[in-house]
Amino acid sequence: MDVTLTVWLVTIAVILGLFVFDFFAHVRVPHEPTLKESGFWSAFYIGIALLFGGFIWWKWGGQYGGEYYAGFVTEKALSVDNLFVFVVIMARFAVPRQYQQKVLLLGIVMAIVMRGIFIALGAAAINAYSWVFYLFGAFLIYTAVKLVREAGHEEEAEEEKEDRLQAFVKKFLRTTDEYNGDKLFTRIKGKRFATPMLLVLIMIGFTDILFALDSIPAIYGLTEEPYIVFTANAFALMGLRQLFFLLDGLLDKLVYLSYGLSIILGFIGVKLVLHALHENTLSFINNGEKVKVPEISTGLSLSVILGVLIITTVASLIKSRSDARKAEAVAEVSAGSGADTTGAPGSAIGDSDAATRVPSQPRDSGPSDS
Secondary structure, X not given: OOOOXXXXXXXXXXXXXXXXXXXXXXXXXXXXXXXHHHXXXXXXXXXXXXXXXXXXXXXXXXXXXHHHHHHHHHHHHHHHHHHHHHHHHHHHOOOOHHHHHHHHHHHHHXXXXXXXXXXXXXXXXXXXXXXXXXXXXXXXXXXXHHHHHHOOOHHHHHHHHHHHHHHHHHOOOOEOOOOOOOOOEEEEOOEEEEOHHHHHHHHHHHHHHHHHHHHHHHHHOOOOOHHHHHHHHHHHHOOHHHHHHHHOOOHHHOOOHHHHHHHHHHHHHXXXXXXHHHOOOOOOOHHHOXXXXXXXXXXXXXXXXXXXXXXXXXXXXXXXXXXXXXXXXXXXXXXXHHHHHHHOOOOHHHHHHHHHOOOOOOOOOOOOOO
């Protein structure tokens, strides 16, 4: 895949232009986006990403087009997992709703910068050492196992990380618990203090680094082209702000998402190890010769990724709906039993009323004859 410097520069300029547009059109004036606004712009950015995949397909062929789509879908799925962590951070610091857009956009920009650095390092490492694929594969398999172990306890694990990072940051910064609009710093009695907004950005930036450690090896398991890796990441992150408000409230219902992502990461990890064996140069493995192992095609990879995401999403929604119905049934039974207790004859309340009732006196029928 021959990508000229001009194509790189034009691509980066377009991506930066879209972020600048997003800031001035939606974020500069603090407001809480409506469901209609979030839905429209989420669809807009996903549409651009899909059209860009068509451009790659037309320009460089179906092989690279398929790699881009597989990478984009994988990165988009991982970005939804990012959203869950963002929800936890926003709730933990009680970020006002109208300022959440700015925090998210800055967080996404930081994520692209972080991932750009990791992409460059990954490309350099792969070009120099083919055995790096062993490391990427092993790390993804480890991450997959870790996701399964933490499934159902993601919030507790995230809060533990936040506590440690927050304590570390507060050693070096004077902080206040009060927001001052969307400012990162404020002055109190002439002294400069960091607002919770800065702490939130630091938390999100640190989270971006952790997610980059997962996402970059994952997409390098689908393509070795840095241009595809970068653009798939950029377009997957683009529109994440709108998706946050669109899926807010639905994220808790994706109860099997961690399991689905663990399957995808584990699958890509195995794919990377197989590729590393196929390109083996390590002397202690098969005497430094290539190992004849089956390789997983891009088409199969895309099918597995889409299949796992569809199954886990549908299963999550069925599970959430079933749990909601059970909760409603329990509530109805509890309400019904409560009503029966208060209104039943001879109940404790009824007996109490009987005990305090004044007994009626016999009616006087007339004067006595005595």
